Amino acid sequence: MARRRALVVRGGWAGHQPVKATELFIPFLEAHDYAVRVEESTEVYADAAAMADTDLVVQCVTMSQITAEQVAGLSAAVVAGTGLTGWHGGIVDSFRASAEYLHLVGGQFATHPGKEPCERRGGEEDNFLPHRVHVTDLGRDHPITAGIGDLDLVTEQYWVLHDDLIDVLATTSHPTASWQPWHRPVTSPAIWTRRWGAGRVVVTTPGHSLDVLEHPGVRTVIERGMVWATRTSSAS
Template identity: 60%
Template sequence: MSRKKRALVVRGGWDGHQPVETTDSFLPFLGEHGYDVRVEDETRVYADAEYMAGVDVVVQTNTMNTIATDELWGLINAVRSGTGMAGWHGGIADSYRNSSDYLHLVGGQFVTHPAKAPRDELPGDGTDCFVRYTVDIVPDKADHPIVAGISDFELTTEQYWVLSDEYNDVLATTTIAAPDYHPWHRPVTCPAVWTRLWGQGRVFVSTPGHSLDVVDDPNVRTIIERGILWASR
């Protein structure tokens, strides 16, 4: 008799990314796909090597938080040994800023989300960086199981500018405009959805996912759900 699959949900950090609400919205999906789900509000579980060895996928949303060295290496070693890792937005691409080893694992670091207007014209109501932008599916990756059947789509939310490297398998991109009130001089195309192989494990990242309304977008939710399954052991 095969054992039941295990999913570990680790959430926390900045409340503005709604780590509880967004991860809760994926719990039924995990249950329907046969996962025994454990939810943690701290990263200490990553240091439990025996437990982590049996985790099939980590779903993390933990923005701007810190992590102890033994916890970080517990996570890295688990992924290298076959545990999958999946996440969205700042919960995976803006976690543990003090750790280059974490950045090396996930393959991308948030650096900004451009404002929608000059500073003196912004409303200051939490939507300053909500812009209308397009997520472009990479044509050569259109048959990848995470994005298959999904066409380019638009969102109005934070558009992530991420620093990344060519080891990522980029499935979708987004192009950041260069209005004259920003200091860069030309549009910049960044990864929006990517995967990364790390040892025996798989990593999945979606930069869309600022809040519950964004992950509820049908395209975003489909991509994240498929990404979790793809990353899983």
Template identity: 50%
Template sequence: MRNALVVRGGWEGHVPVEATEVFLPFLRDAGFAVEVHDDLAVYADPDRMAAADLVVQCWSIGTIRDEQAAGLVAAVRAGTGFAGWHGGIVGAFHHNAYHQLTGGVFVHHPPGFLDHELTVRPERADHPIVRDIGTVRLHTEKYWVLTDPLNDVLATVTFDPEPAAESGAGAAGQTPWDRSVTLPAVWTRSWGAGRVFVSTVGHKLDDLTLPPIRRITERGLLWAARQA
């Protein structure tokens, strides 16, 4: 049996308890013994981290101590998988080593929930995480992220120029960007011997329970887990 650590907490607006509870039965059915932690101290426990095959994190707008970040990074470099969604992974902490691990950081989203599409990149359509998904229509936050070119981007979202009053730009006329820009929304990466999975979708529970997003997330958790 493999071991999964579910680490949750931080800003309650991302419903860390309720969101992670969505995936606990799936992990157990997939053969994981699951430990749930409401404290980042587990990251500084080398024995427990070495025994983990997967860390699922949902922790937003928090502070991670240097020894905790070092413990997490070391475990992933040695083969522990790391996975998460939305602000629980890319809006979690301001820490250089942590940002290198995830390969991306949240910087902006327009106010409110927007109708938009998540689009699987055609050249990655055969990847096991996004196979048979194509395009997903969403009504939720749309994340602008800064990302590492080492990422394997599986799906994207597009930001079109909008009137400033709608975008929150705070100035007359258009948004500061004057043409459409396409940004990563789902990606994977390797960090040492470990695998990392990130999805920017998941502000609210009905995002995560939308069937194609749930499939992407569940497949991402399995993909990231330490390989036998």
């Protein structure tokens, strides 16, 4: 039986530690019989032969830019059956200027609300809020999130703009606060899947730092998402 082929693409904003973050998951892929190729830029997306030979793309590229040829190559590969997955800004805050990429992924980071202004000290911890990632009814029965339970985290809580073609496995709610401009609680998708052509996309929004990625629930969701997104012989 041929080994499955995973392509890890990493780079972008250094604050999300793309090398160390992806190195957490490469041993999992190798232990599950994936042949792993690592690329430090998105140039590989424009290589049609390489992408056609890829069963799974694990992307960790926050912000940055992508060319029209590269995003077209990634999209074409997913439509043809290549899986795409990632976490946090490495997938849902990538390539802000590319409408085609946003359409592929189905959601876009908007903000992560911070602490009350009087509690802020100027570091990244200003945006670390205690919050719950709530598994939906769909998520309770889905192979990615079944049996995981709700996740209680203290980290960035992503507010995501999205469309309704995503299948939401978990959500998180942003409460009202006197220093914030919104007037009722807002619920954002926190974990979702998306069918795109013959391909599968999985997005997990927690994952700002290595300690969050090592949280047992978060790590399990990401690892299961890799397996679920991988190219299959059918679209079922």
